[in-house]
Amino acid sequence: MDIVVCIKRVPATDTAIKIAADGKSIDTAGVQFELNAYDEFALEQALRIKEQLGAGSVTVVTIGSKEAQKELRDALARGADKAVLLTTEQWIHDGASTAAALATWIKSVPCQLVLCGRQAVDSDNNQLPSNLAARLGFGCVTEVAKLALENGVFTAERDIEGAREVVSCKTPAVISCHKGLNQPRYANLKGIMAAKKKPFEEKAAQLGAPAMQIVSLTLPAARAAGRIIGQGAEAVPALIAALRNEAKVL
C-alpha cells in the first residue's frame, strides 16, 4: 500500500501568540516551531501499516515554507521513505485551496491511503481530511482513535458527542488521526543518518485562486484580574460565598 502522510509545521503549543504588524498574521520572532502534534500519530500509523503489510511506501508531504524541511527530515528519520515539500510563502489558512493543492499533487503519485492529523493546532480547522477525500473520490473517517486493516477494509473507531462510532471504510481512503491512536516513535541515530540519503523533492504548491481573504487576526479580550481568597481549607466558606453572591454560579 502506498501511503501519503500530510504534515504541517506549526508554532509549539506553549507559544504565547503575538500579532504581527500587518494585523493578519502572528509575529514569528522567537517562536519555536514543531511538527503538528496530531500528525505524529498519522506518521506512526503509516509506519505501522507498512510494517503490518510488509510492503509499500510512506511519503510525507507538506505545504509550507523552506523551513518545513526540518519537520520533513524528522519524518524521514522516523522511517518515512520519501519527503515532498510543496512550497509557498503564505500562511496557509484557506482550507479549500490547501485541499485543492494537495489533491492535485496526490493524484500525480501512486496512493491508496492518506493519513492526516485531525487538525493543525495553528488554524484549528479540522476540515482538510474529508475535503481532500471528496476531491480524490476516496472514503474517509475523521478523528480516529482506533484503526484496524483487514483485507483492504478499515475498521475505525471515533468518539462523537456522548458515544463512539465504529466505521467501515474501503480503500482508497483518507483517515484523520486523533491522540490515543498509537504511541509515536522518535528518530534514532541510525534513522537520522539514513534520512540523509532518502529522496527529498521540492516543487511549488498549486494553490489556485483563494476562496477567502484574511481580514484580521486579533487577540481575545484579557480576563479581568481575579483575587486570592485565602490560604488553606479555612478559605472555603469565603469561596462558597463568592461563588454564590458574586459569580452567581451556585
Next chain:
Amino acid sequence: MSNIVVIAEVRAGQLKRPSLEAITAALQLASATSGRVTAIACGSGLDAACAELGKGGAHRVIAIDGAAFANFSGDAWAKAITAQVKGLSAAAVLMAHTAMGKDLLPRVSALLDCGIVTDAIAVSWKDGAFTAQKPVFAGKATLTVRAAKAPFCATLRPNTYAPASGGSGAEITKVTPEAGEFLAVVREVVAAGAGKTPLQEAKVVVSGGRGLKEPANFKLVEDLAAAFGPGVAAVGASRAVVDAGWRPHSEQVGQTGKVVSPPLYIAIGISGAIQHLAGMRTARTIVAINKDADAPIFKIADYGIVGDVFEIVPALTKAIAEVVKHK
C-alpha cells in the same frame, strides 16, 4: 436576496440542539437580505425532526429520509446533500461544528467547489461578502475571514448562538435516498458510560493536574464533581497527567485536548501551562486551588485558594454538597 442552507444533524430520530443554533445564525443572515432558510436533514425516520426545524423557523425543510440512510456515511450523504443545495441558489451553507459537521460539511464544500471556514463563533455580511470569526491557536487569537466568492460554507461552534424557536412551521419536501454504494459507513454506535456528562456540555468542569501527586488521588476530583449532583459536572485533566497515563485523553483540557467554556471551571493542582489555559480561558468563572502562590493559573483565575489540595478539596466537596442539598 441571499438564501441560506442549514444541514441539520439528526441522531436516532432526535434533532441535535446545535442544529437549531445554526438555524438562528441562518435566520440572521437571511433576514438581512430577505432570503429564505432551507434546512436539509439526512437519515431514517425524520418526521419529528422536520417538524422541530419548522418550529425553529426554517422556511423549508428537505428530508432525505429512508432506510438506505439509516447509518451515517460522509460520502453518500454529502453527495445527496450537494445535489439538493445546487438547486437552492444558496449564498451560505451552515452546519454545527460537531463530529458529524466536521466530517460532512468539508465534503459538501469540496463537491460545491467553494470555500469553508470551520468552528466559527460569528457569521455576518460585510460589504456584501460572507464574513466569519473563528478562534485559532486554541483560542489564543481570533481570525476574521471574508469569502472571496459565493456560496461559502461554515461550521458553527456549539453554544455560540441560542437555539431557534418561534417559527410557524416549514414546507416539508421528502426525498428518498438511493441505495448506492458507501465508501465509508457507520456500522455501530456504542453509547458512552451511562451517567457520564460530556465534558463540553457540562455546567461545571473540575480538572486535576500533577499537584494531585498520583493517579489514585483523582478520587478527590471525582468526588468534588459528584458533589454538584447528577449530570452537572464533568472531570477534566491537564496534559501532563494524560501524557503520564493517569487519565484518558478524552478528559484532556487544552490545546491538544478539548476546549471547554462552562459557567464554572475548577482547576485543582494545575499550574496553568499556556497549553492548558488555551482550553479553558473562556469559562465564565474560574477557580484555582494550588500550593504555589506564583502558579500562572492564578493570573487568569477569578478566585484562588493557596494551599494543600488534599486538605482544601475535601472541605470544598463537603461545602458544595451542603449547598446542593439545600437548593
